[in-house]
Amino acid sequence: MKRDPIPGRTVALAATATVVALVVVIPLAAVVWSAHGVTPERLRALLLAPRTLAAFGLTLGAAALASAIDVVLGLWAAWVLSAPGLPGRALLDALVDLPFALPTAVAGLTLSTLYGPHGWLGAPLLAHGIAVAYTPLGIVLALAFVGLPFVVRTVQPALADLPRDLHDAASGLGASAVGVALRVTIPLALPALATGFALALARTIGEYGSVVFIAGNFPGRTEIVPLLILTHLEEYDQAGAAVLATVMLLVALALILAINALQRRIVRVQAGV
Amino acid sequence: MFDRVRVGGFLAVAPIVLILGVLIVLPLATVIAGALAGGWFALVALAGDPAVRAAVRLSMVVALAAVVVNASFGLLAGWTIAKYRFPGKALLITLIDAPLTVSPVIAGLAVVATFGERTPAGGWLAAHGVHVAFAPLGIALATTLVTFPYVARAVIAQLSAQGRVLEEAALGLGASAWQTFRLVTVPVARASFLNGLLICNARALGEFGAVSVVSGNVRGLTQTIPLSFADLYNDARSEAAFALAAGLALVAIVLALTARALARHAAAKGLLT
Numbered sequence: 001m002k003r004d005p006i007p008g009r010t011v012a013l014a015a016t017a018t019v020v021a022l023v024v025v026i027p028l029a030a031v032v033w034s035a036h037g038v039t040p041e042r043l044r045a046l047l048l049a050p051r052t053l054a055a056f057g058l059t060l061g062a063a064a065l066a067s068a069i070d071v072v073l074g075l076w077a078a079w080v081l082s083a084p085g086l087p088g089r090a091l092l093d094a095l096v097d098l099p100f101a102l103p104t105a106v107a108g109l110t111l112s113t114l115y116g117p118h119g120w121l122g123a124p125l126l127a128h129g130i131a132v133a134y135t136p137l138g139i140v141l142a143l144a145f146v147g148l149p150f151v152v153r154t155v156q157p158a159l160a161d162l163p164r165d166l167h168d169a170a171s172g173l174g175a176s177a178v179g180v181a182l183r184v185t186i187p188l189a190l191p192a193l194a195t196g197f198a199l200a201l202a203r204t205i206g207e208y209g210s211v212v213f214i215a216g217n218f219p220g221r222t223e224i225v226p227l228l229i230l231t232h233l234e235e236y237d238q239a240g241a242a243v244l245a246t247v248m249l250l251v252a253l254a255l256i257l258a259i260n261a262l263q264r265r266i267v268r269v270q271a272g273v
Numbered sequence: 274m275f276d277r278v279r280v281g282g283f284l285a286v287a288p289i290v291l292i293l294g295v296l297i298v299l300p301l302a303t304v305i306a307g308a309l310a311g312g313w314f315a316l317v318a319l320a321g322d323p324a325v326r327a328a329v330r331l332s333m334v335v336a337l338a339a340v341v342v343n344a345s346f347g348l349l350a351g352w353t354i355a356k357y358r359f360p361g362k363a364l365l366i367t368l369i370d371a372p373l374t375v376s377p378v379i380a381g382l383a384v385v386a387t388f389g390e391r392t393p394a395g396g397w398l399a400a401h402g403v404h405v406a407f408a409p410l411g412i413a414l415a416t417t418l419v420t421f422p423y424v425a426r427a428v429i430a431q432l433s434a435q436g437r438v439l440e441e442a443a444l445g446l447g448a449s450a451w452q453t454f455r456l457v458t459v460p461v462a463r464a465s466f467l468n469g470l471l472i473c474n475a476r477a478l479g480e481f482g483a484v485s486v487v488s489g490n491v492r493g494l495t496q497t498i499p500l501s502f503a504d505l506y507n508d509a510r511s512e513a514a515f516a517l518a519a520g521l522a523l524v525a526i527v528l529a530l531t532a533r534a535l536a537r538h539a540a541a542k543g544l545l546t
Contacts, residue, residue, distance in 0.1 A: 006440055008450035012353040019346050020368050023421055027383035027414075028375065034386040073296075076289045086286065094533065095297050101529030102300075103479020104377075105499035106518045109506055110300045113307060113515075120299065145296060177285070206376025208482030209499070213506070226378035230486060233382065242386065245379045252374040256367060 028249065035242035046240055047247070051219050052228065056247070059205060059225040062136060066143035067151075067200035071193055073144075074151025074200075079185070081152070082159045100149040104209025111142050112213035134216030139224065142210045147200030154199060158192030158266070159185070195262040202255045206248065304522050307515030315512045324493045325517060328501035331409060335484075335497060336477035338413040339420050344470050347424025351462055352454055355432035356440055366429070372421045380418045381486025384411045407489030412497065415483035420476045427469030428462050435461060464539035471532035475525040 038046070046052060080086065081093055099107065115122040115132040122132055132138045162185065170180045186193070208226040215222045223231075225248055232241035308316075319325055350369060354362060372380060388395040388405035395405055405411040439461065443453040459466075481499040488495045496504065498521050506514035 006356050006437065006444060006450060006453070008454075009357045009359065012349065012357065013359055016346075016350050016353040017365065019349070020365065023342075023346075023418055024368055024371055027387045027418060028371070028379075030386035030392070031379060031383050034392075073289065073292060077293060080286050080289050083286070092290065092293065094530070095293060097529060097533065098297050098301060098526070101475060101526050103475075103481065103499060103518075103521055103525050105479065105481035105503055106304060106522045106525075107300065108481075109502065109514065109518050110303045110307070113511075114300055114303045120303065121295070145300070148296070202374040206374070206379065206482075208376060208378050208485070213503075226376045226482060229376075229378050229382060233385070233486060238382075238385070238389070241382055245376075245382050248376055248379060252371070252376075256371065256374055260363075260367065 031242050031245050032249065035239055035246050038239045038243055043243060046243055051223070052244065054220045055223050055225045055228045058136060058139070058222070060251075062139045062143055062224070063147075063201055063204040063207075066140045066204050067147050067197050069140070069144045070147045070151045070200045071197050074148055074196055075155055075186070075189070075193060077148075078152050078155040078159055079181070081156060096149055096152045098149075099145050099147075104146070104207070105213075107145060107210035108142065108213035111138070111145065111210065115141060115214060133214050134218070134222060136222060138214040138216075139211055139222060142214050143204040143207055146207055146210050147204045150199040150203055151193075151196035154196035155189060155192050158189050162188050191262060191266045195259060195266060198255055198259045198262060202252065202259065205251060205255070301522075304515065304519045307511070308519030311512030311516060316516050319513050319516050322513075324496065325501055325513075327493045328496045328498050328517075331412070331496065332478055332498040335409065335413045335416050336474055339417040339477040340470060340474050342417050343421055343473050344424050344466070346421070347428045347466065347469055348459060348462065350425040351428030351432045351465075352458055354429050355435070356437055356458070369425050369429075370422050372418055377415075377419050377480065377482030378486055381415045381483035383418065384415045384483075384487045388414070406487060407495065409495060411487040412484050412495065415487045416477050416480045419480050419483045420473045423473040423476060424466065424469035427465040427472075431465035432458065432462055464535060468532045468536050468539075471528045471535070475528040475532075479521060479525055 077092075077096060081089060081096075083089075086092075102110075112133055113119050115125070115138055117123065117126055117131075117133060119133075125132055130137070132141060166184055166188070167180055170184045171177075175183065206226060208224075208230075211224055212227055215224060215227070217223050217227055225244060229241045229244045229248075232238070232244065354366060385406045386392065388398065388411060390396060390399050390404075390406065398405060403410070405414065439457050440453050443457045444450070448456065479499055480497070481503070484497050484500060485503075488497070488500055490496060490500055490504070492501075492504065498517060502514040502517040502521070505511070505517065
């Protein structure tokens with residue numbers, strides 16, 4: 001077998017790597033680099049400040065909770081969408097893409113109005129003592145909205161690829177619909193569900209536009225890390241912003257590695273290894 | 274028996290349809306209701322507002338720049354990654370995908386950290402009269418970074434699934450690498466290229482977090498559409514804000530639906546897998 005019969009590899013690779021370096025690697029490295037002037041004492045004070053810790057706790061917690069909600073709703077939605085003959089299936093399928101298509105600031109404006117104290121949903125909820133806008137609940141809702149398509153679109157193909165005969169065998173042996181779902185469908189779809197969770201988490205952890213309107217942005221209570229980074233920058237503390245951004249980049253890196261490992265696993269499962 | 278299955282099916286399907294309705298359709302209805310609340314007069318007044326017109330113009334220029342760069346790069350990356358073998362391919366793909374996981378706020382910070390007036394690159398450019406950070410050029414760069422992966426991912430996926438048979442045939446018939454790329458690979462990639470381009474365009478028009486950091490937010494000068502309606506909203510001009518947001522949402526949704534229709538058309542013809 002000939003190796004690389006197509007000429008031009010060096011030129012193509014050099015051009016691709018140059019663009020990636022210019023657009024992605026150098027700017028992101030510059031963020032990490034601009035944190036270098038921070039003294040160890042300042043670093044400790046910044047990272048252990050109650051406001052910083054609260055922001056990280058809120059951001060990671062709300063993103064994880066929202067992604068978990070998305071896994072449940074996403075699996076359910078993907079399962080319903082895989083059912084043949086469902087009336088309005090095409091419309092439902094298109095609707096799932098809406099949170100991804102809607103610009104984040106439009107989502108933010110809309111959700112803060114809808115769940116706000118005078119909103120269609122916010123007013124009745126508030127009458128029952130549930131405040132959504134300007135609370136962590138509102139942040140979780142906004143993130144769940146944004147993350148949902150990532151779970152559905154990851155789980156959908158996995159459900160379609162499930163061996164149909166396993167499903168038929170289980171119901172033939174007398175398992176109920178719920179039993180088949182719990183003992184056959186979900187275990188087989190587990191790698192896809194985990195990937196969907198990780199993708200939703202990756203998207204929601206850094207989310208800004210859909211959150212800032214509904215969050216109210218009270219320091220220590222409803223202030224997410226991306227906003228805290230922006231606040232440091234506006235107070236001319238670029239090094240402080242860079243420190244927080246570097247921590248977030250490390251979290252993103254861990255997520256990317258997890259997603260890559262999960263996706264390799266899915267390929268193995270599909271190949272039957 | 275038949276009826277039990279039907280009732281069971283309805284009970285399994287109805288709640289998730291209702292949840293998706295509340296979670297996704299109500300926000301969409303809120304945008305539309307908000308836009309129409311001010312009546313036609315508000316929409317006409319908005320179209321005549323010079324700051325709004327400037328924002329629309331800037332958003333279009335910025336989106337055009339981001340799309341041109343990312344679409345060209347997408348074809349280059351698709352060709353390089355799908356047609357050649359080289360060490361470090363997985364790393365290169367991970368770097369191309371990285372902006373999907375990086376917070377848009379950090380993408381904005383990256384442009385400031387690279388081209389701020391106090392950095393070597395930014396200082397040199399400023400001395401030559403070129404301002405990047407807090408200027409339209411920086412907005413375009415940040416938007417390019419955030420929307421970097423969309424075309425490349427789509428094209429890489431399609432060209433990888435395609436293999437190299439067509440290219441090898443073209444080369445065997447005496448075509449050069451450039452001719453093969455231009456006359457064989459690019460036409461083959463058309464479906465995924467257009468799909469990625471439309472998504473990239475929608476995302477670029479609606480980018481908020483990255484632009485918030487790098488813009489400086491000067492009305493009429495460095496405000497894009499999302500910054501402009503966020504500003505109107507904070508000024509308690511919510512009718513105008515919603516009208517502008519709804520216009521942006523409409524464009525983004527039309528772009529997304531077109532991308533979806535193209536993908537389905539291509540899949541039906543066996544061009545996309």
